[in-house]
Amino acid sequence: xxxxxxxxxxxxxxxxxxxxxxxxxxxxxxxxxxxxxxxxxxxxxxxxxxxxxxxxxxxxxxxxxxxxxxxxxxxxxxxxxxxxxxxxxxxxxxxxxxxxxxxxxxxxxxxxxxxxxxxxxxxxxxxxxxxxxxxxxxxxxxxxxxxxxxxxxxxxxxxxxxxxxxxxxxxxxxxxxxxxxxxxxxxxxxxxxxxxxxxxxxxxxxxxxxxxxxxxxxxxxxxxxxxxxxxxxxxxxxxxxxxxxxxxxxxxxxxxxxxxxxxxxxxxxxxxxxxxxxxxxxxxxxxxxxxxxxxxxxxxxxxxxxxxxxxxxxxxxxxxxxxxxxxxxxxxxxxxxxxxxxxxxxxxxxxxxxxxxxxxxxxxxxxxxxxxxxxxxxxxxxxxxxxxxxxxxxxxxxxxxxxxxxxxxxxxxxxxxxxxxxxxxxxxxxxxxxxxxxxxxxxxxxxxxxxxxxxxxxxxxxxxxxxxxxxxxxxxxxxxxxxxxxxxxxxxxxxxxxxxxxxxxxxxxxxxxxxxxxxxxxxxxxxxxxxxxxxxxxxxxxxxxxxxxxxxxxxxxxxxxxxxxxxxxxxxxxxxxxxxxxxxxxxxxxxxxxxxxxxxxxxxxxxxxxxxxxxxxxxxxxxxxxxxxxxxxxxxxxxxxxxxxxxxxxxxxxxxxxxx
Numbered sequence: 268x269x270x271x272x273x274x275x276x277x278x279x280x281x282x283x284x285x286x287x288x289x290x291x292x293x294x295x296x297x298x299x300x301x302x303x304x305x306x307x308x309x310x311x312x313x314x315x316x317x318x319x320x321x322x323x324x325x326x327x328x329x330x331x332x333x334x335x336x337x338x339x340x341x342x343x344x345x346x347x348x349x350x351x352x353x354x355x356x357x358x359x360x361x362x363x364x365x366x367x368x369x370x371x372x373x374x375x376x377x378x379x380x381x382x383x384x385x386x387x388x389x390x391x392x393x394x395x396x397x398x399x400x401x402x403x404x405x406x407x408x409x410x411x412x413x414x415x416x417x418x419x420x421x422x423x424x425x426x427x428x429x430x431x432x433x434x435x436x437x438x439x440x441x442x443x444x445x446x447x448x449x450x451x452x453x454x455x456x457x458x459x460x461x462x463x464x465x466x467x468x469x470x471x472x473x474x475x476x477x478x479x480x481x482x483x484x485x486x487x488x489x490x491x492x493x494x495x496x497x498x499x500x501x502x503x504x505x506x507x508x509x510x511x512x513x514x515x516x517x518x519x520x521x522x523x524x525x526x527x528x529x530x531x532x533x534x535x536x537x538x539x540x541x542x543x544x545x546x547x548x549x550x551x552x553x554x555x556x557x558x559x560x561x562x563x564x565x566x567x568x569x570x571x572x573x574x575x576x577x578x579x580x581x582x583x584x585x586x587x588x589x590x591x592x593x594x595x596x597x598x599x600x601x602x603x604x605x606x607x608x609x610x611x612x613x614x615x616x617x618x619x620x621x622x623x624x625x626x627x628x629x630x631x632x633x634x635x636x637x638x639x640x641x642x643x644x645x646x647x648x649x650x651x652x653x654x655x656x657x658x659x660x661x662x663x664x665x666x667x668x669x670x671x672x673x674x675x676x677x678x679x680x681x682x683x684x685x686x687x688x689x690x691x692x693x694x695x696x697x698x699x700x701x702x703x704x705x706x707x708x709x710x711x712x713x714x715x716x717x718x719x720x721x722x723x724x725x726x727x728x729x730x731x732x733x734x735x736x737x738x739x740x741x742x743x744x745x746x747x748x749x750x751x752x753x754x755x756x757x758x759x760x761x762x763x764x765x766x767x768x769x770x771x772x773x774x775x776x777x778x779x780x781x782x783x784x785x786x787x788x789x790x791x792x793x794x795x796x797x798x799x800x801x802x803x804x805x806x807x808x809x810x811x812x813x814x815x816x817x818x819x820x821x822x823x824x825x826x827x828x829x830x831x832x833x834x835x836x837x838x839x840x841x842x843x844x845x846x847x848x849x850x851x852x853x854x855x856x857x858x859x860x861x862x863x864x865x866x867x868x869x870x871x872x873x874x875x876x877x878x879x880x881x882x883x884x885x886x887x888x889x890x891x892x893x894x895x896x897x898x899x900x901x902x903x904x905x906x907x908x909x910x911x912x913x914x915x916x917x918x919x920x921x922x923x924x925x926x927x
Contacts, residue, residue: 304692308700308729308777309902311692312911315659315727317892317899320720325654327630327640329573330619333385337623339640340383341654343367352383352390355640355652357625365403370395373420373572375436376468376825381421381573384431386453391431393419400433400451412456414439419451421572423472427507429453432462432472432481434572443824448472448483450507462509463499468492468825470572475528479503482526482534489828489836492569493711493741493748495520498536500553515553522745524566525574530582537566537576539745546577546587559600559607563591567618568711568741568748578622586610586627586643588617590742593669593683595716597629597643611641611648615716632717635664657720662690665726667716667734672769674738678750680762681743683714684770685722685732692729700731701780701906702770704763704803706789707734710751710833713742724895728910730902731776737762737792739833755833756815756847760795764802779804780906784898786810790862794849797858805905807861807898814851815844859905859925863894 304311328340328350337355342348351367365371365383372395373379383392390403391412399411400419413419416439422431430450437445448463463469466485470492473482481503486496498515517523517540524544526536534549535558544566547555559565565576565587577587580599588597597611597620611617616632623642631648632638639653667683674680687700694700703725707714714734722732736742737759739751751758763783771778782805785793790811797806812818819830819837835843845851893915900917903910905925 302691305695306692306729306911307908308687308694308698309780309906309908310911311687311689311727311729313689313724313727314663315720315724316912317724317895318888319657320724320895321888321891322657324657327619327638327652327654329381329383330575330621330628330630330640331383331385332621332623332628334387335624336385337621337628337640338364338383338385338390339652340371341367344655350382350395352392359651361652364390365392369409373418374398375418375420375434375572377823378571378825379420380571384422384424386424386431389453391422391453402453410456412451412453414456414458418444419449421470421472422451423474425450425474425503425507426478427503430507432474434469434472435459443827463501463512470569471524471526473526473528474503475532475534476530477532480528480532480534481509482528482536484523484526489831491711491826491829491832492524493522493539494832496523498523498526498549500534500549513553515549515555517555522566524569525576527577527579529579529585535577539566542744542746544745546585558602559587559605561589561591562744563589564742564744565589568709568713570709570712574618575620576618578620578627580622580627580643586620586629588620588629590713592743593681593716597648599643599646608646610643610646615718632715634666634716634718635659635661636718636720638717659720659723663688663727664718664723665732670733670766670769672765674762674765675750675758678738680738680766681736681740682766683716683734683736684775685726685734686775687726687729687731689727689729694729699775699777699780700729701782701902702731702733702767702776704733704735704767704781704783706737706759706763706783706785706792707740708785708787708789709741710737710739710755710759710788710792711741711748713740721895728899731770733766733770735763735766752832753835756791756795759792760799763792763796764800767802782806782902782905784808788812791849794856794860794862795847797860798849798852798855801857803858805859805861805902807863807901809863809894811862813849815848816841819844859901859919861898861901 324344326342331338335357340350342350346367349367349370352365354362354364371382371392373382373393393400398418400413401409401411418436419433422433425432435447435449446469447461448469449459449461451459467487469485471484481501483499484496486492501509501512504510521538521540523536523538528534537544538547544564546559548558579585585600595614595617598607600607614631615634617629619630627643631641636657639650641648642651665685665688670682670684671679714736725732767781770776781803783793783796783803784807786809790808793806793808896914899910900914904919
């Protein structure tokens with residue numbers, strides 16, 4: 268969630284980079300026991316440094332099938348995370364089509380996605396710097412095709428008149444940007460023609476195989492796309508004009524996403540009519556009939572454009588990825604019989620399922636540092652491309668244990684528990700590890716089982732980590748997603764507290780060494796957990812939200828109605844916004860708190876982190892690594908252990924208030 272950029276009031280945090288003092292804090296009390304050292308939890312020496320956690324590895328964002336090749340967006344580590352486009356041909360050869368210095372990225376709906384389109388030998392892509400949509404043709408310089416002040420994404424090819432159909436966000440008039448569906452000429456710059464307008468948001472245009480029908484999705488304020496959205500159909504006449512626009516009817520409000528025409532011309536879509544995002548077929552009467560019904564999610568919350576969870580392998584079978592409780596999986600469905608078969612059972616996350624000329628491809632990630640582009644082969648898969656990835660000995664990798672615990676009023680919440688893992692250490696007898704409860708942003712996002720160096724940084728040092736899917740997280744059905752509505756700042760906080768209590772009761776963690784950390788929306792939960800409860804002994808907030816009123820006054824269009832759902836309409840419910848804001852409850856903050864930005868707090872033990880004028884809110888890899896090291900030093904002081912390695916010196920204010 269981008270809420271983290273609207274943070275005028277925060278409590279505190281600080282590390283002076285550049286000439287910062289470093290202190291050797293290796294734990295000299297560790298005892299040799301053969302090849303195994305006995306040392307307190309949290310003090311173990313790890314091969315995973317903070318710098319390696321944030322080193323700029325390559326990563327794959329999106330796939331697209333173009334002729335006999337797969338095109339994909341890849342962020343480049345050597346280019347500081349800038350995004351280029353590569354081409355994977357049917358022989359496995361990879362060539363660069365757009366260099367990463369061009370930096371392909373749309374900011375439609377602020378979060379972008381679906382920023383490029385391949386057609387024949389040409390490629391079309393949005394440049395981050397100016398948001399213009401460029402054509403890349405062989406032996407020609409990039410040609411911008413769109414007007415200044417407009418943003419384009421989620422484009423599809425339309426052969427009639429050599430045009431592209433795109434989602435446009437127009438920022439030229441001031442005020443709230445206008446959404447439309449427009450056509451762009453392949454060869455000439457210009458304004459283009461408007462196909463669809465009159466909606467707050469538009470996404471997901473898709474064209475039938477015979478080029479006679481266009482489908483798309485809209486939604487209106489105050490809803491988000493995962494709340495209430497609408498599927499539309501229109502006919503494309505011989506002149507390329509859109510006619511006979513009609514709405515696909517649903518029996519109740521629901522989220523619809525990822526429309527896709529099958530080889531037979533039928534239109535399919537994913538909807539949460541049954542509570543779960545399942546696959547449906549659109550009838551000639553513009554209604555939905557289920558194709559695949561399962562208590563699982565065949566879609567994700569559309570924070571970004573261009574998500575693809577299913578593709579047609581041929582006219583009679585489709586391949587779909589889904590999340591079911593604690594696992595990601597892939598299946599093949601036979602459309603005639605409705606029978607399904609499981610594929611790819613060893614992945615932690617599966618995204619970008621697309622049909623290529625020689626099969627179905629997807630981006631797969633595992634619980635260990637493995638990620639790449641895979642192709643479905645029979646009932647198995649084969650790796651066809653892997654980017655440059657971080658490397659960690661599997662013996663140091665902690666594997667998640669899925670937990671479910673009681674919370675709220677006869678409700679449950681979920682999480683992934685990672686125990687300490689380091690083959691070189693054991694802890695002293697009858698001790699338990701410190702716990703870090705991690706909170707994802709969003710809050711309509713979800714924790715993933717895919718490998719994360721940031722988690723292994725802690726577990727390899729002797730910490731336990733809980734990656735929490737509090738109420739409101741996606742991946743558990745519509746009812747669970749909406750269980751946070753009207754209760755943000757309450758239910759998520761209650762879940763974090765109850766998760767820590769659950770793990771203490773299980774005997775898995777030390778009740779006196781409980782920490783909570785989060786970024787953006789997760790940072791709000793951190794501060795609220797400390798302000799309203801006395802369960803955690805430490806909290807760390809990265810760009811966290813502390814004042815709901817300021818957030819309500821300053822967010823961008825995509826999220827401008829989000830708080831109406833999560834809390835209630837503003838300013839009608841101004842008093843509730845104030846009651847829920849941790850900024851207004853500083854008297855309840857009695858625990859050590861580390862906040863990465865803001866001002867010194869005079870009441871509780873804090874530290875202040877200053878990244879200087881040349882940083883971007885601490886987002887450079889060097890600053891992120893320094894922040895992680897500082898966080899480790901912070902826990903060392905609060906929980907009274909000495910971390911291994913050299914860490915930045917940390918000045919902790921009000922240290923006398925620490926509980927011993």
